[in-house]
Amino acid sequence: MSVEEYLEFEKDSEVRHEYVGGVAYAMTGGSGRHNRISLNIARKLADGAEGTSCRVYMSDMKVSIPDRPFYYPDVIVVCGEEPEHPYYFVEDPCLIVEVTSPNTEATDRREKLEAYKTLPTLMEYLIVSQNEEKLERHFRDENDEWWRAELANEAEIPLPCPPGASLSLEDIYENL
Numbered sequence: 001m002s003v004e005e006y007l008e009f010e011k012d013s014e015v016r017h018e019y020v021g022g023v024a025y026a027m028t029g030g031s032g033r034h035n036r037i038s039l040n041i042a043r044k045l046a047d048g049a050e051g052t053s054c055r056v057y058m059s060d061m062k063v064s065i066p067d068r069p070f071y072y073p074d075v076i077v078v079c080g081e082e083p084e085h086p087y088y089f090v091e092d093p094c095l096i097v098e099v100t101s102p103n104t105e106a107t108d109r110r111e112k113l114e115a116y117k118t119l120p121t122l123m124e125y126l127i128v129s130q131n132e133e134k135l136e137r138h139f140r141d142e143n144d145e146w147w148r149a150e151l152a153n154e155a156e157i158p159l160p161c162p163p164g165a166s167l168s169l170e171d172i173y174e175n176l
Helices: 003-012 032-049 105-109 111-116
Strands: 017-020 023-026 054-058 062-064 075-079 093-099 124-128 135-140 146-151
Touching: 003 017, 003 023, 032 054, 032 075, 032 093, 105 111, 111 124
Parallel strands: 093 124
Antiparallel strands: 017 023, 054 075, 075 093, 124 135, 135 146
């Protein structure tokens, strides 16, 4: 399947599909806990994006990787001018968040991590545990090098976007 065929197919599909290596893979639904964690993160980031050029998207927006896979992260932040034309994917995120689930955790930590690191605008990739209050943080420094940190019980995690944004484990796991 070509990229163009995938994008046309995906527009009208009732089931979301990620596209890797010319193949469309059906996505399964997440648990209620997964959804609430994603929503807590998106709500906090959307509040921070208010009045800025940043936009926050949830699981229905795709990210396009330079060698053309398309993934559906749980939360995406993009800053800058909004395209004038209708679009179904973004190519320039500054922050991506994946909430782990049993079927996707290994892919989130290996395949997606390596793919996301090729995005020149991406400054941070967060992998949030669904089952325990833990966060894996991958971030790019000023020398364009990637670093990894595991966080538990941290007060505030500073984020590159929206400007001045931060998250705490308390924000992420609120009401769970």
